[in-house]
Amino acid sequence: MEDTRFSPESDRARILLAGTRDTAMKQLSQLLDTRGFHVPVLASAMDRFVKSLVPLPRAAACNIGCAWCCHLRVGVSIPETLVIFHEIRAQATPEGLAFLKHRILKTSGRGDILDENFWRRSRCHCPFLDVDGAYQCLIYGLRPFSCRAFHSLDEAVCRKGYDQGMEIQVPCFPLYRAGVDLYSSVLIQVAAQRGLASFQVGFIRALEILFTDDTASEHWLQGENVFLPAKIAEVTLD
Numbered sequence: 117m118e119d120t121r122f123s124p125e126s127d128r129a130r131i132l133l134a135g136t137r138d139t140a141m142k143q144l145s146q147l148l149d150t151r152g153f154h155v156p157v158l159a160s161a162m163d164r165f166v167k168s169l170v171p172l173p174r175a176a177a178c179n180i181g182c183a184w185c186c187h188l189r190v191g192v193s194i195p196e197t198l199v200i201f202h203e204i205r206a207q208a209t210p211e212g213l214a215f216l217k218h219r220i221l222k223t224s225g226r227g228d229i230l231d232e233n234f235w236r237r238s239r240c241h242c243p244f245l246d247v248d249g250a251y252q253c254l255i256y257g258l259r260p261f262s263c264r265a266f267h268s269l270d271e272a273v274c275r276k277g278y279d280q281g282m283e284i285q286v287p288c289f290p291l292y293r294a295g296v297d298l299y300s301s302v303l304i305q306v307a308a309q310r311g312l313a314s315f316q317v318g319f320i321r322a323l324e325i326l327f328t329d330d331t332a333s334e335h336w337l338q339g340e341n342v343f344l345p346a347k348i349a350e351v352t353l354d
């Protein structure tokens with residue numbers, strides 16, 4: 117049975133999370149040392165991290181088609197965004213790509229998408245949410261770590277937050293959430309250690325940059341601070 121009282125603040129949890137983080141940082145650093153800092157290498161590292169995740173506990177209330185949480189701001193690392201963008205570009209048809217670009221630019225034009233309150237008050241949905249269909253994520257297998265981490269033990273709480281357009285404490289398995297989220301922090305930290313302009317960015321704003329500037333990926337990998345307009349917060353790991 118899942119222990120919901122086991123918070124990331126407890127000593128055992130902190131040790132566990134620190135160990136997972138250190139291992140992930142070591143694995144990622146070794147991979148980048150041997151194969152170079154390129155998007156396919158980052159994709160391979162992310163794939164490895166995703167495969168190492170434990171499944172969401174069955175007691176969570178999350179179900180297919182439930183998507184109140186897909187109306188919130190998503191914070192990601194730049195490497196995640198690069199990998200997701202390049203995978204979308206590789207897999208989508210030209211029409212599919214144009215459709216997604218249109219949706220991203222439309223969302224971006226609706227207001228200050230880097231502000232969490234914009235999402236809550238406007239009830240704006242993520243451009244990857246299939247609102248014309250089954251309310252599923254169009255990039256489910258590629259979704260960012262923060263989307264994988266977010267879950268709830270009570271759908272009614274999620275719905276209340278959406279209905280009231282306000283921040284609300286969603287009951288969750290805190291260790292699960294912290295354990296998944298840490299991979300995004302690891303990607304931020306390892307990129308920063310290599311001298312890149314690395315910080316947490318708004319997912320949709322960062323994608324807008326990539327969709328409208330073909331050179332953005334390459335320039336970032338060369339050390340340029342091209343994602344500064346998408347920056348939302350510094351992430352500290354301790």
Ligand code: SF4
Pocket residue numbers: 177178179182183184185186266267268270271274275
């Ligand atoms: S976090 Fe909440 S809104 Fe999102 S899928 Fe789970 S229950 Fe539904």
Ligand code: SF4
Pocket residue numbers: 185186187190242243244245246252253254255256259260263
């Ligand atoms: S990327 Fe997918 S899971 Fe994440 S907020 Fe958007 S629709 Fe939801």
